Amino acid sequence: MGQTKHQSDLIDIVHHEHDHLGRLLEDISGTFERISSGESEVADEADVLETAADDLEVTLEEMLHHFSQEEEVLFVKLEQRFPELEDDIEELVEAHETMCDKTRWLMGKIDGPAERIAAEAETILEVLEEMKQWHHDHTEKENAVFAYALERIPEQEQQAFLEEMQRL
Numbered sequence: 001m002g003q004t005k006h007q008s009d010l011i012d013i014v015h016h017e018h019d020h021l022g023r024l025l026e027d028i029s030g031t032f033e034r035i036s037s038g039e040s041e042v043a044d045e046a047d048v049l050e051t052a053a054d055d056l057e058v059t060l061e062e063m064l065h066h067f068s069q070e071e072e073v074l075f076v077k078l079e080q081r082f083p084e085l086e087d088d089i090e091e092l093v094e095a096h097e098t099m100c101d102k103t104r105w106l107m108g109k110i111d112g113p114a115e116r117i118a119a120e121a122e123t124i125l126e127v128l129e130e131m132k133q134w135h136h137d138h139t140e141k142e143n144a145v146f147a148y149a150l151e152r153i154p155e156q157e158q159q160a161f162l163e164e165m166q167r168l
Ligand SMILES: [Fe+2]
Pocket: 018, 066, 070, 142
């Protein structure tokens, strides 16, 4: 009756993280949209900018952690078992690299005084919008790769992958 079938804890957690990261990116770009549109109460207040910079930093760190769990555990396991996924996984890793480059750029931008962040809010917003698009497209491809592979791996083994990922 329209309920999502429970697949495995691993896939549920990965989907949850994808949605969570998507929401964080959505929220933070909304904040930078308000800052760059010059809504005075937002743009003038240094603490708003500092909070936005902190939120952005947390979002980027969570994203990098998620990527490293995938690259160091999940992608390795899946590629060992399903050599036919090699090209797809390579493409996923390349997308991580592009997003990491954007992350480094963003982290450099927010590592400064509030006035500088405010002055560059528009450029930051543009990169955040690109990031949102990359995250969306990447997540769709990744979910398809995971669905293919995890359908073919017993839940007990997936649990072991999950535990290994969570140790990182
Ligand atoms: Fe992911």
